[in-house]
Amino acid sequence: MASRTQQKAQARAQRVAEERAQAQRARRQSRLRILAGVVALAATVVAVAVAISAGSASSAPKTTSVAAKHVSATVNRLLGGIPESGNTLGSPHAKVTLTEFGDLKCPICRAFALGPEATLISKDVRAGKVKIVYRSLCTATCGGPQPGAFSTQQAAAMAAGLQGRAWYYIELFYHLQGDENTSYVNPGFLDGLARLVGGLHYGKWLHDRSSPQLAAAVSSDQRSAHALGFSGTPSVLVQGPRGARTIPYLGNYQTYESAIKAVEG
Amino acid sequence: MIAKLRQVMLVLAVAGLAVAAYLTYVHYAGVHPACTAGQSCIKVQTSQWSRLAGVPVALIGLLGYAAIMGSLFAPEGEESRLATLGLTLVGFGFSAYLTFRELFSIHAICEWCVSSAVIMTLLLACALARYLLAGGPAPESHSSRYSTGSSGRMSA
Numbered sequence: 001m002a003s004r005t006q007q008k009a010q011a012r013a014q015r016v017a018e019e020r021a022q023a024q025r026a027r028r029q030s031r032l033r034i035l036a037g038v039v040a041l042a043a044t045v046v047a048v049a050v051a052i053s054a055g056s057a058s059s060a061p062k063t064t065s066v067a068a069k070h071v072s073a074t075v076n077r078l079l080g081g082i083p084e085s086g087n088t089l090g091s092p093h094a095k096v097t098l099t100e101f102g103d104l105k106c107p108i109c110r111a112f113a114l115g116p117e118a119t120l121i122s123k124d125v126r127a128g129k130v131k132i133v134y135r136s137l138c139t140a141t142c143g144g145p146q147p148g149a150f151s152t153q154q155a156a157a158m159a160a161g162l163q164g165r166a167w168y169y170i171e172l173f174y175h176l177q178g179d180e181n182t183s184y185v186n187p188g189f190l191d192g193l194a195r196l197v198g199g200l201h202y203g204k205w206l207h208d209r210s211s212p213q214l215a216a217a218v219s220s221d222q223r224s225a226h227a228l229g230f231s232g233t234p235s236v237l238v239q240g241p242r243g244a245r246t247i248p249y250l251g252n253y254q255t256y257e258s259a260i261k262a263v264e265g
Numbered sequence: 266m267i268a269k270l271r272q273v274m275l276v277l278a279v280a281g282l283a284v285a286a287y288l289t290y291v292h293y294a295g296v297h298p299a300c301t302a303g304q305s306c307i308k309v310q311t312s313q314w315s316r317l318a319g320v321p322v323a324l325i326g327l328l329g330y331a332a333i334m335g336s337l338f339a340p341e342g343e344e345s346r347l348a349t350l351g352l353t354l355v356g357f358g359f360s361a362y363l364t365f366r367e368l369f370s371i372h373a374i375c376e377w378c379v380s381s382a383v384i385m386t387l388l389l390a391c392a393l394a395r396y397l398l399a400g401g402p403a404p405e406s407h408s409s410r411y412s413t414g415s416s417g418r419m420s421a
Contacts, residue, residue, distance in 0.1 A: 028400070034347065038350055045358075046358030049317060053362070053366075107313070108308060110311065181372070249297060251297065252297075
């Protein structure tokens with residue numbers, strides 16, 4: 001028989017053990033609630049980020065938005081005052097010719113246009129040292145959902161070139177470029193770009209853009225690119241009095257500047 | 266164990282920080298990233314998924330890894346462990362989303378981005394283990410005193 005003191009001690013130990021177990025349970029539950037809260041908060045943050053990302057990417061490019069007007073102003077500042085003829089930007093007397101083979105739907109070409117090419121235009125082309133010729137090579141468009149649009153979109157830019165406005169059209173296309181995996185190139189988008197190009201006679205452009213000569217020129221550009229061994233865009237050919245250099249990938253400004261220095265007289 | 270997990274996480278965070286710093290540099294310098302898979306990295310880096318509200322995701326990753334590192338340097342405690350867990354959860358979720366975009370929208374894989382996603386997954390696993398292990402039944406002085414007392418009495 002346990003003594004009264006022992007019984008008291010046992011009861012006390014049992015009570016303390018129960019209290020401790022209860023406290024542990026409560027603590028565990030509280031920690032799980034906090035963990036669930038943190039998971040919910042993290043999920044909310046990720047959901048918001050995904051919504052922002054998906055929202056900005058899935059929307060088709062709009063040529064009538066306020067942002068598009070700002071883009072147009074940026075392009076005008078970049079190209080304003082630089083001579084243009086056909087698909088060539090820059091002085092016809094420039095010693096160095098940089099030929100870009102591009103696809104208007106290609107995001108890497110966009111990176112080139114908004115990055116090193118913009119610097120080349122601001123510095124070398126504006127100074128009359130270099131002229132840039134735009135030619136066509138199907139890459140992103142041919143690997144996307146509307147390969148048939150390639151000739152149409154490239155010819156639309158060339159049609160603007162018949163009025164000395166090809167580069168305005170090309171730059172606007174790259175700035176407002178949509179997701180390469182969507183079919184955003186349609187008459188509405190192409191027309192919208194044309195309407196953003198200052199000084200472009202819309203009726204004439206609309207007529208010219210379906211010209212078979214321009215479609216043939218696009219095909220001819222592709223044959224030239226393949227003959228040079230180019231298979232990706234942007235691919236660049238730099239020619240000058242001291243020879244030629246090819247840059248078949250996206251480089252930085254120094255990459256192109258080095259090639260220009262190597263070929264200029 | 267918890268101290269070891271923290272050390273492992275610090276190493277992972279440094280690795281993640283280095284990857285994110287390189288991708289941020291590539292983005293702003295306009296150079297093409299070192300890539301064994303041809304132009305895949307450039308394709309991912311220049312895609313419209315490479316920015317979030319105009320901010321390069323590489324920069325967001327850089328800030329994320331810096332924040333994780335900051336939480337690891339904070340004094341060991343429930344709050345700092347929760348902060349690390351929360352940050353790695355967000356990082357893991359967004360990395361998973363970007364990997365999904367690489368596979369199904371961009372159709373190109375950037376090995377730098379995959380490395381970052383793997384690092385973030387390991388960080389999340391460590392952060393979860395660190396939080397759960399820290400909350401396990403701690404050896405309490407009451408418990409040892411009672412058992413010792415009890416056995417002492419029995420053997421007496």
